[in-house]
Amino acid sequence: MAMRSSKGLSIASGSVIAVAAWLLLWETASRLELLDPFLAPPPSVLFTTAWELVTEGFPDGITMQGHVVATLGRVLIGFGVAAALAIPLGIAVGYMPTLELLFGSIITFGRSIAAISVLPLFVAWFGIGEMSKILLIAFAAFWIIITYTASSVKFVDPMLLRAARSMDAGEGTIFRSVVLPAALPRIFTGLKVGLSVAFLVIAAAEMVATVKGLGALIQEARTSFRTDITMVGMLAIGVIGYLTSKLLDVLAGRLMPWHRPSE
Amino acid sequence: MAATPRSAQSAGAATPAQNAPAELQLQMRGIVIENVTKSYLDARNITVQALSTIDLEIASGEFVCLIGKSGCGKTTLLNIIAGFVTPSTGRVLVDGERVTRPGQGKGMVFQQFALFPWLTAIGNIDFALKQRNLDKATRQTLAAELIGLIGLKGFEEKYPYQLSGGMQQRVAIARALAIDPKVLLMDEPLGALDELTRDTLQAEILRIWAAHRKTIVFVTHSVTEAVRLADRIVVMSAGPGRISQIIPISIPRPRLRTNAEVVALEEMVQAALG
Numbered sequence: 034m035a036m037r038s039s040k041g042l043s044i045a046s047g048s049v050i051a052v053a054a055w056l057l058l059w060e061t062a063s064r065l066e067l068l069d070p071f072l073a074p075p076p077s078v079l080f081t082t083a084w085e086l087v088t089e090g091f092p093d094g095i096t097m098q099g100h101v102v103a104t105l106g107r108v109l110i111g112f113g114v115a116a117a118l119a120i121p122l123g124i125a126v127g128y129m130p131t132l133e134l135l136f137g138s139i140i141t142f143g144r145s146i147a148a149i150s151v152l153p154l155f156v157a158w159f160g161i162g163e164m165s166k167i168l169l170i171a172f173a174a175f176w177i178i179i180t181y182t183a184s185s186v187k188f189v190d191p192m193l194l195r196a197a198r199s200m201d202a203g204e205g206t207i208f209r210s211v212v213l214p215a216a217l218p219r220i221f222t223g224l225k226v227g228l229s230v231a232f233l234v235i236a237a238a239e240m241v242a243t244v245k246g247l248g249a250l251i252q253e254a255r256t257s258f259r260t261d262i263t264m265v266g267m268l269a270i271g272v273i274g275y276l277t278s279k280l281l282d283v284l285a286g287r288l289m290p291w292h293r294p295s296e
Numbered sequence: 297m298a299a300t301p302r303s304a305q306s307a308g309a310a311t312p313a314q315n316a317p318a319e320l321q322l323q324m325r326g327i328v329i330e331n332v333t334k335s336y337l338d339a340r341n342i343t344v345q346a347l348s349t350i351d352l353e354i355a356s357g358e359f360v361c362l363i364g365k366s367g368c369g370k371t372t373l374l375n376i377i378a379g380f381v382t383p384s385t386g387r388v389l390v391d392g393e394r395v396t397r398p399g400q401g402k403g404m405v406f407q408q409f410a411l412f413p414w415l416t417a418i419g420n421i422d423f424a425l426k427q428r429n430l431d432k433a434t435r436q437t438l439a440a441e442l443i444g445l446i447g448l449k450g451f452e453e454k455y456p457y458q459l460s461g462g463m464q465q466r467v468a469i470a471r472a473l474a475i476d477p478k479v480l481l482m483d484e485p486l487g488a489l490d491e492l493t494r495d496t497l498q499a500e501i502l503r504i505w506a507a508h509r510k511t512i513v514f515v516t517h518s519v520t521e522a523v524r525l526a527d528r529i530v531v532m533s534a535g536p537g538r539i540s541q542i543i544p545i546s547i548p549r550p551r552l553r554t555n556a557e558v559v560a561l562e563e564m565v566q567a568a569l570g
């Protein structure tokens with residue numbers, strides 16, 4: 034354990050040094066005008082922009098906090114809806130071969146539709162309000178989560194099933210006490226990938242009829258030629274994406290203390 | 297384990313068998329493999345004969361090693377006894393009962409341990425005990441006994457990933473014993489372990505077998521292992537899978553390799569393998 038934490042510490046301090054070195058290089062290149070300061074604003078400008086966004090806001094005085102809350106709300110609700118539907122359906126599809134026969138190809142099909150391409154349909158069906166935005170996020174995450182969940186259940190280690198059968202475990206016990214726990218790690222992987230996809234489509238989801246949200250902020254910045262704001266918006270999406278993903282890791286660690294952390 | 301319900305039951309069942317004629321007695325206890333063959337359809341739908349006719353009787357309490365080169369049908373035969381694979385012809389009886397499915401007192405130990413990763417050592421053992429519908433107090437007593445038997449006191453609450461391969465296989469053996477099996481079927485159980493661990497576990501398995509006298513069918517491809525463990529070595533050969541020789545061993549245990557008889561026997565088995 035001591036070795037592991039000191040190694041963890043050195044990795045953490047190593048990456049801090051790496052990030053600092055990159056920022057310094059970027060700043061210098063921008064100052065020396067090796068990089069166009071408009072196309073690639075230096076870190077010092079980005080910090081100022083970020084500060085202005087927090088204190089004054091953009092556009093129309095909407096602060097960074099406001100954008101983050103709006104985006105986080107849409108992502109979490111959309112992701113939650115997707116997970117709530119995709120996990121039980123994925124378990125059913127993975128467990129019952131007939132359902133897989135019926136829905137397997139629909140899932141493959143749905144997964145290959147780019148979320149942004151259904152945006153016009155969703156706007157037509159659900160209007161330009163919150164509903165279409167949340168459902169677009171849910172749509173994108175749904176196919177990912179159902180794919181992972183179905184395969185997690187379908188590809189449970191057959192040796193575990195044999196072990197359970199050799200102990201006279203009935204089908205109900207096998208489903209509840211073997212298939213579900215065995216599937217859990219891969220379902221969590223699906224949730225993590227689904228969450229990252231939810232953040233990927235946020236820019237598309239917030240493209241219409243809103244100025245609130247990090248995706249909308251990036252759109253607004255584009256029309257006002259503020260590359261610095263685009264970059265800060267991008268970074269903010271990255272940061273909350275990273276933090277929510279870590280949160281899922283913590284949850285996974287709590288739920289699966291038996292799971293080797295490296296896996 | 298002796299005090300558990302199923303032991304009591306099978307002890308009771310032995311009584312009528314003792315009064316029966318010798319021929320019927322053989323049928324009632326141990327394993328009888330009659331006229332078993334197995335053909336698989338391969339990926340191109342061509343029939344592959346994995347086993348030609350197998351006839352074998354294994355006495356109750358006997359320790360039999362199946363040995364043979366890779367692909368000669370050892371796993372297929374063991375899985376037929378276990379009820380995981382249905383034979384193309386013939387039948388298998390375990391204590392006089394025809395094998396139609398897994399369970400029914402056939403304990404399994406696999407090469408890759410197959411422990412439930414989400415259950416602790418004691419949780420894995422308790423999973424098996426729960427399937428016997430025992431009350432909680434009985435289960436706790438039995439689980440503690442089994443943990444003691446495999447020498448893992450102090451490791452009860454460890455998850456499989458926190459245990460060495462040898463320890464994991466000990467837990468798997470305890471889990472198989474927890475169903476109070478009539479027979480223990482092991483498919484290269486020590487194949488994934490290092491030399492030293494294998495050595496210790498061979499001794500452990502012999503000790504457990506001596507204490508409980510479960511019928512054991514043990515698949516291996518190690519001549520040394522088979523000679524050290526078995527009452528009888530069943531040598532199989534391929535193309536199609538069949539029994540080519542049965543070698544009974546009367547050398548008393550422990551069979552040390554300093555014993556010339558043991559070495560001679562190893563050479564004999566090696567020769568039988570071809």
Ligand SMILES: Nc1ncnc2c1ncn2[C@@H]1O[C@H](COP(=O)(O)OP(=O)(O)O)[C@@H](O)[C@H]1O
Pocket residue numbers: 336337338344345346364365366367368369370371372373537
């Ligand atoms: N499920 C299966 N489908 C098709 N062929 C199989 C299957 N299982 C085993 N075989 C074939 O049967 C033969 C015996 O295999 P197996 O019993 O695994 O041998 P061993 O355990 O002695 O290595 C091999 O030729 C193998 O390819």
Ligand SMILES: [Mg+2]
Pocket residue numbers: 370371372
């Ligand atoms: Mg094999």
